[in-house]
Amino acid sequence: MSETSSSLTLPDPAPQKTSFSGTLYRGNEGMWSWVLHRITGVAIYFFLLVHVLDTALIRVSPEAYNAVMATYKNPIMGLGETVLVGAVVLHALNGLRVIMVDVWPWATRNQRPLFWIVMGLVVVLMAYFVPNHLINVFSPMEGGH
Amino acid sequence: MSDTQLPQGDPKGQDSGVHPAHSGPTGAPTPMADRPDTASTDDQSSAHQVAEAAAQSSTEPKPVENEYDGADRETQPAPSHDVPESFNVTVIVRRYDPEVDDEPRWVDYDVQMYPTERILDALHRIKWEQDPSLAFRRSCAHGICGSDAMRINGKNRLACKALVKDFDISKPIYVEAIKGLPLEKDLIVNMEPFFDSYREIQPFLQAASKPEKERHQTIAQRERFDDTTKCILCAACTTSCPVFWTDGQYFGPAAIVNAHRFIFDSRDEASQVRLDILNDKEGVWRCRTTFNCTDACPRGIQVTKAIAEVKQALISGVKL
Numbered sequence: 001m002s003e004t005s006s007s008l009t010l011p012d013p014a015p016q017k018t019s020f021s022g023t024l025y026r027g028n029e030g031m032w033s034w035v036l037h038r039i040t041g042v043a044i045y046f047f048l049l050v051h052v053l054d055t056a057l058i059r060v061s062p063e064a065y066n067a068v069m070a071t072y073k074n075p076i077m078g079l080g081e082t083v084l085v086g087a088v089v090l091h092a093l094n095g096l097r098v099i100m101v102d103v104w105p106w107a108t109r110n111q112r113p114l115f116w117i118v119m120g121l122v123v124v125l126m127a128y129f130v131p132n133h134l135i136n137v138f139s140p141m142e143g144g145h
Numbered sequence: 146m147s148d149t150q151l152p153q154g155d156p157k158g159q160d161s162g163v164h165p166a167h168s169g170p171t172g173a174p175t176p177m178a179d180r181p182d183t184a185s186t187d188d189q190s191s192a193h194q195v196a197e198a199a200a201q202s203s204t205e206p207k208p209v210e211n212e213y214d215g216a217d218r219e220t221q222p223a224p225s226h227d228v229p230e231s232f233n234v235t236v237i238v239r240r241y242d243p244e245v246d247d248e249p250r251w252v253d254y255d256v257q258m259y260p261t262e263r264i265l266d267a268l269h270r271i272k273w274e275q276d277p278s279l280a281f282r283r284s285c286a287h288g289i290c291g292s293d294a295m296r297i298n299g300k301n302r303l304a305c306k307a308l309v310k311d312f313d314i315s316k317p318i319y320v321e322a323i324k325g326l327p328l329e330k331d332l333i334v335n336m337e338p339f340f341d342s343y344r345e346i347q348p349f350l351q352a353a354s355k356p357e358k359e360r361h362q363t364i365a366q367r368e369r370f371d372d373t374t375k376c377i378l379c380a381a382c383t384t385s386c387p388v389f390w391t392d393g394q395y396f397g398p399a400a401i402v403n404a405h406r407f408i409f410d411s412r413d414e415a416s417q418v419r420l421d422i423l424n425d426k427e428g429v430w431r432c433r434t435t436f437n438c439t440d441a442c443p444r445g446i447q448v449t450k451a452i453a454e455v456k457q458a459l460i461s462g463v464k465l
Binding site: 022023024025026027028029030031033034098101102103105108109111112 | 239249296298299300319321322324385387433434435436437439440447449450453454456457
């Protein structure tokens with residue numbers, strides 16, 4: 001646990017926070033959906049950072065852009081794309097769930113089944129995407145795009 | 146004690162099964178009556194228990210036979226017939242003495258327990274029979290005062306409501322202080338930041354008008370905030386919140402629950418003041434709906450739902 005800085009709103013009588021964390025908190029679906037949401041969110045953020053940079057290259061020089069794109073066309077990046085799509089799908093669907101939980105009392109009561117519906121949808125969508133994508137990645141390239 | 150005033154009695158020796166007054170018919174003396182904690186809580190708890198039983202019957206232990214009375218509070222064995230089987234439980238407590246330890250350390254204790262007993266009884270047995278230096282808070286020991294919230298096997302609960310038989314006793318039971326508040330000693334944390342947040346949301350009725358007799362309220366109006374009146378300020382919810390762990394400035398679920406209790410009270414006139422307070426950067430908007438608070442609440446309050454209602458009140462106004 002990091003130290004908290006005192007703010008104007010809350011006088012902190014013990015600024016030196018000695019709360020060592022101990023065991024992992026055993027949360028339920030809600031907590032793990034939040035953990036997954038946070039991890040995928042940060043991962044997507046870093047992808048977007050790189051993505052904006054490499055796409056911006058096309059304004060610098062199309063050749064440089066093509067060179068960078070060519071380095072992406074290998075199986076390792078292909079697997080990375082699988083992970084990326086999985087993260088985006090999960091983040092998107094769980095994001096919809098979080099919005100519903102916030103604004104719709106029915107969803108607040110049923111957040112647990114909603115979490116499993118989200119996970120089910122992710123599995124279904126990925127079951128469609130992953131084989132198709134991997135066939136593309138590992139099949140010999142016919143002339144590029 | 147005054148149990149006879151309750152016509153239907155209270156057949157459940159709820160929570161602990163300790164109820165000296167109930168042992169009357171069996172003629173068993175009340176071995177523990179002179180123990181301050183038992184004697185002082187008896188009056189309150191018997192009154193509370195009727196209400197409690199209704200609200201929590203699903204999670205409460207089955208009624209305990211009178212013959213069991215006192216058996217779980219040991220020293221004095223129960224009447225020889227029908228003695229419940231005791232078993233050995235390993236309890237691993239996260240100890241921390243600020244004067245000696247740099248870091249908290251895990252300490253194992255073996256305790257003989259009965260199925261009717263609670264984690265609090267295990268802690269008592271450790272403190273009374275094995276290691277008097279163990280420090281923890283508890284007052285009523287019957288789930289009303291909210292003093293003994295702690296993390297048991299990774300989840301926040303009240304030690305006085307966590308029955309041993311609900312745990313897998315083939316494995317050790319891990320007990321540690323609640324998380325996110327400054328650790329003071331063993332299972333005791335500094336609750337001040339928690340109560341500061343509570344005070345900040347003005348948890349008291351504010352009404353300018355003086356009624357002739359009393360402030361009227363319909364059943365429906367009272368029902369509107371009934372759930373959040375149950376809070377006992379044990380901090381189990383606030384210290385189960387991942388946002389609170391990493392950001393001690395967040396008001397936390399308990400403060401928002403108690404704000405909810407007045408925001409949706411038709412008699413109160415300061416709803417907007419509290420909503421403005423909770424509209425803060427560290428207010429309700431920090432809630433990430435992990436539902437840890439709802440799962441942790443020993444009173445079964447739908448905490449996350451209450452927070453969501455405050456969020457909605459901020460967007461579209463208070464709907465009483």
